[in-house]
Amino acid sequence: MRESTLFKHLTSSAIVTACCVLGLLYFGRDVLEPLALAVILSLVIAPLIRTLRRIGLGQVPATMLSVLMVGTCVVGLGIVLAFQLVAVTGDLPKYRAAIRTKVAAVREMTERPFARIEAEISAVQPQAQQSGTVSSRRGMSTVTVSPTQPLPVEIRQPRLTTRDSLTRLFAMAFGPLGEAGLVLVLLVFISLEHESLRDRLIRLAGQTEINRTIRTLGDAAQGVSRFFLSQFIVNLTFGTLIGLLLWLAGVPHAGLWGALSGMLRFVPYIGVMAAGAVIAVFVAAIDPGWQLALSCIALFVALELFVANVVEPKVYGHSSGLSPLAVIVSAVFWGAMWGPVGLLLSTPLTLCFVVAGRHVRGLEPVTILLGDAPNVSGAQRLYQRLLTADSDTIVRDAHAYLRRASFARYCDKVLLPGLALAGADMRAGRIDAGQMETMRAAMGRVAATLNPEGRTPARTRRRRDVSLLDANLGAYLRQMRETRQGRWQGSLDVPAHSVVLCAALAVERDELLAELLVSALRDANIDARSTLLGSADRPGPEKAELISTVILPYPVEDRLGDWLNAVTELRTHLPDALLATVKLPFDQSTVPQPAVEEHVDIVLRSFEEALAFVAPERAPRG
Structure with missing residues (x-):
């Protein structure tokens, strides 16, 4: 492992550079947002462009056809969802009575405990204090009441004409539509100039860094493409299953809620919670009782837990390259920087930085802090756990390793190299006698637990075993075997x-x-x-x-x-x-x-x- 720590990079120039970069990201969001969207989308559709080129299309036709196919799918999905939303809005008056009943029931459930607490507190207050408070309040009220009441004034907005409504609607849609058009144009030109842009970046990095630059670009493109493809498949399946389950449960507009669930899952963690909340509120509004709402919530939570804990780790748990904590931190950071767009792009943007940190030394702390696994080998992890006498974690990691490999390989790859690191530090004087005794005791517990023949010897021999362990770990393990299997460690027949x-x-x-x-x-x-x-x-x-x-x-x-x-x-x-x-x-x-x-x-x-x-x-x- 390379000797590289975060503190070696925390120089004054690095701090100033980081502050400048953060300021540029925040104040330059109007320019950087569409550019980042276009770059990420170009990486996403790059496999489709390459597939079309293999069948004989040129660069320009393949790019235009890919952009057209993706744009058509997005626009078609948006139109369908818009009509579904209009239909849901039209059906809401049907459920007005159920909504009012549920709101009143929820209000009563939430207000009743506080009202009871207030009544109990008022009951234990002294009567004199209560009467004094009331009289003072009455006195204050008689003083503050004015003999002449002001005339109520009602301000009404002028009625909007058709022209004014169209103008306001166009103003509201111009921002998102204009940004979408800018992203589309940038996407087309970046996809057309993909090879040229890569050559320019390699030229900009210099001839001496050509190998590192090519590997960085290739890893970033492959990582983002693989992540988005895996995420798209998982989210599409999740949305389809949610829609199907809601349809079987008799929930209206089940397709809309399924599509909404699949789309919002692209937003890390927050999206799926928002989708579940929307579905729960709608189902609670349309049904007079609570059984359907609770059933739908239970199905949604069960499916989400299954996908998040079973499916995702197998499908793209290792393809994202980010730890779960890094996904949350990146979502918070990019959401604060760029709002909803940053929240959507948080994972791919952070993934690009993590991949770059594997090849660029200045970004190595980002990879160490946010990568899916720290740059620590199994032997180093074992040695660190021995220093802290964390034998339980060592045994848990060993059992996970032994489920896919033999004990001989575990010794070759983890156990013996970890002990070699301890021996090297002991010879260099970096481990004192107390730490060495702690490590020996932890290693004795680990070896006794991992022994494939059985457990530790009986408690009656504990005093002798501990003293022998303090002197010689190998002799301690041999005595354990002889205690279990006899003098010759088994039959001689x-x-x-x-x-x-x-x-x-x-x-x-x-x-x-x-x-x-x-x-x-x-x-x-x-x-x-x-x-x-x-x-x-x-x-x-x-x-x-x-x-x-x-x-x-x-x-x-x-x-x-x-x-x-x-x-x-x-x-x-x-x-x-x-x-x-x-x-x-x-x-x-x-x-x-x-x-x-x-x-x-x-x-x-x-x-x-x-x-x-x-x-x-x-x-x-x-």
């Missing part, structure tokens, strides 16, 4: 050449690696067991034929002599067993590999390689 022995020197590093490797192999249904090199507590020579393979951790320089002596002893007592060692990619050992290869049969690079190496060896040898 097994077929010949069916046991894989993970041997280690009496140091914490080697014992921990051996115990984790045993867990990884046992997770794959391999009869793996651990032993301590140099220990006399082991099965007799008559049991040597049970072992097919012996795997040792790669030696470190200061224990190379002990490691070589142990290998010689293994060759003597287990002449038929294969001998392997595991040298992990992040291992800090300085022992040259050729000096090790001449004493073992193979040097493995990971736990997954060890798993693949011993799996074929489980079959009995002839």
Whole structure:
């Protein structure tokens, strides 16, 4: 991970530049709004233009046809919705009595608790205080009443003529229609000059930044196009289902409410709540009771929860590139800057900045803060959780990882690299003794929970386990296994050449690696067991034929002599067993590999390689 933090970018010049950009966005909204709309729409229809060009159309016909198709769909949908709204407005007088009844019922429900509280408070007030208050109020009223009342004056607006009505209507529609026309013109020219604009931006960035610029433009275009396509499909399906459910429930104008629900879902979070509120108010107005309204609200909420929590994460949860919090923050920011247009464009605009931050160092804080996932690897996350002794989060993340991968891969990709980071910081003096004890205790809980063979040992051995954990995590894990499965970690009445022995020197590093490797192999249904090199507590020579393979951790320089002596002893007592060692990619050992290869049969690079190496060896040898 690159060393880049937000504070490294918070210089005075960066703050001044950010303030200038914010001012430009706010005060230049009249120019930037249609331009941003046109750019986003050009990215949306770009796949359609490319599809038309593949079938033989030129750039100009493909662009004009694409804009015409999209414009026709938008205008047609707008006309249909306008007629539906007119029909709803005409039907509202039918439901006037129901509306009045519901409003009175709601008012009574909301006012009754407050009236009761006021009555109870008035009842406990002293009578004298109440009478004094009343007399003072009466005195004030007699003083303030004037003997002559002013004449009421009513101001009436002059009746509008047909010309005045048309003028006002044209003035109201000129703004949105004019902006829509400007966006349409910009969309056409941006789509026609798409290749030319990209070449100009690449030229503007300079020859040295050509690769980064091309990747930024490509990622932004692909991300926005994929996001809008996925969102369009999801919202269209959602609106169709809402309309169908309301039609089955007998709600009038169900198609209008379905279309409204699908359209408002393009506005992050706020849109779907507004659609639900409108539907709830309308259904409550048309039905004398509350059953239909509550049923429709329940259906709407259930469908929205299902789409938001099940469908969206699978369809475009990872294609947006933004975290859920970033979507809300961007909606608030762009809504404050550009109003409703900014609210609609908040997600694609922020997505463009997040994509640019992956390639432009100055925008990297935006990507870190608003991206869908922080730029932190699984190993770094594990190390951070170990520092805070957050073993519950580590276990939860591990179970999520193990649902799609093996324990051997989890060790290779997350667990062992995270422990290597801790070891590097410990050697550099960035971790004190207290933190190291906290990390060891957290790692012991994690390893005991993730062990595929069972849970922690009985409570009666807790005192001994804790003291052993404080001294050696690997020995603690081995003792756990021996407590559950016996002295030899399982029965010795097994077929010949069916046991894989993970041997280690009496140091914490080697014992921990051996115990984790045993867990990884046992997770794959391999009869793996651990032993301590140099220990006399082991099965007799008559049991040597049970072992097919012996795997040792790669030696470190200061224990190379002990490691070589142990290998010689293994060759003597287990002449038929294969001998392997595991040298992990992040291992800090300085022992040259050729000096090790001449004493073992193979040097493995990971736990997954060890798993693949011993799996074929489980079959009995002839």
